[in-house]
């Protein structure tokens with residue numbers, strides 16, 4: 001079974017990958033309104049994620065869900081940075097596992113607000 | 119006029135209860151020499167976390183949301199409610215409502231039937247309780263079970279025995295043993311803080327507002343949520359019921375009270391709902407956002423009965439009900455509310471629906487399923503009409519998206535609604551209710567009081 005993690009793209013995030021190779025990989029939901037990228041996860045990396053983050057789950061499609069928000073934010077940063085959906089982005093995230101865990105521990109009380117005009 | 123025209127119903131019980139003294143001098147005279155009691159939150163019987171504040175019940179009773187209830191209930195009234203969901207004056211009502219204090223406090227106060235007790239809130243005089251009877255809750259656990267029902271006694275709809283995972287059950291389980299029964303009167307009107315103040319439409323004011331807007335028919339949408347587009351479509355489409363034309367108005371009534379971690383903050387709920395109107399998705403001539411103070415009991419069919427009472431009192435002709443209405447967990451059948459309003463639930467005292475029994479309600483249920491996006495129809499489609507595979511939006515998916523700081527697409531959440539969420543996110547440093555919010559809310563409440 002192939003595993004993957006969905007990276008959601010709002011306009012802000014989409015702008016950061018626009019014009020790169022990644023743009024071809026974008027998938028659409030809700031009539032094209034919601035864009036996302038699916039990052040592949042190997043068996044080995046899936047095991048690592050499950051070991052490091054005990055909230056993580058695998059759904060029936062093979063999507064890894066319920067990882068901390070800090071994990072998902074870093075995953076997007078890695079994707080935008082490395083311009084790939086390959087295994088190295090997950091490795092890049094896992095290289096920062098301590099930092100992510102520290103942020104995740106605070107997530108029940110603090111989450112940074114998006115920088116939009118209100 | 120067509121004989122099919124639906125007129126605005128009278129309040130439940132025939133007239134609106136209004137127990138608010140606005141003359142401060144008269145109020146001062148009324149409380150002279152009376153003993154005083156500072157209102158405290160009801161604390162969870164095990165964890166000590168606030169689970170209810172009786173001030174919200176006093177407000178909802180005295181401003182008429184719960185008409186014809188006028189105060190803290192006597193023992194015989196509570197017993198009748200638990201047996202057949204009726205008040206002593208025969209009108210139907212789902213829940214016991216009591217003013218409870220500890221035995222130590224009772225001893226210290228030294229009050230008896232016939233005494234007037236001044237109830238302070240946040241250190242200021244707020245209301246009086248004219249004590250008619252003092253009685254004791256002998257077994258709060260039994261009271262909690264009887265309030266919500268059991269699989270044995272209510273096999274039509276109760277699937278699992280209630281326990282401490284149910285927040286409504288916990289409220290009754292956590293009551294103090296001594297009940298001071300009698301009528302409440304507010305003697306010093308609390309002032310709502312922004313943004314709550316502009317959503318305060320107690321029944322008389324709400325009915326006047328309906329008159330001003332020429333709303334003969336109005337359908338209520340119960341909420342405890344920031345609206346996504348599925349909710350918006352539910353409201354718009356449910357409102358096509360009415361009499362000879364669609365409902366003139368949609369009344370959004372948010373239940374404001376004690377919060378659970380992970381809920382959206384009340385401020386974001388109210389302003390998010392308001393944004394649907396101000397941004398024109400449903401124009402303001404047709405939609406009014408309002409609130410009612412109440413610590414949710416999550417009693418599914420029983421809660422729907424209370425909602426029917428509140429909204430009939432506010433002047434609505436119709437009420438939307440969905441699956442798992444005001445429910446938590448799987449204690450009740452998912453469709454218990456629909457069963458109550460279409461067939462009745464005999465074990466709860468309703469051999470027929472609450473609209474078809476004597477001293478019952480006069481508000482029409484509009485039982486609705488769900489709207490979700492259909493990529494084939496290319497629109498938000500109703501589950502019972504669209505024959506395609508739709509993209510269902512789960513609450514947890516949307517919450518996950520919000521938590522990640524990703525703006526949901528406009529087909530899921532309107533940008534103006536999202537802005538309201540982010541506004542309060544910035545204010546509280548969190549998009550949902552965290553522990554700090556929950557604790558602080560019960561300390562600050564929604565109101566402030568001036569000196570009398």
Ligand SMILES: [Zn+2]
Pocket residue numbers: 492493494495496499504505506507
């Ligand atoms: Zn369709």
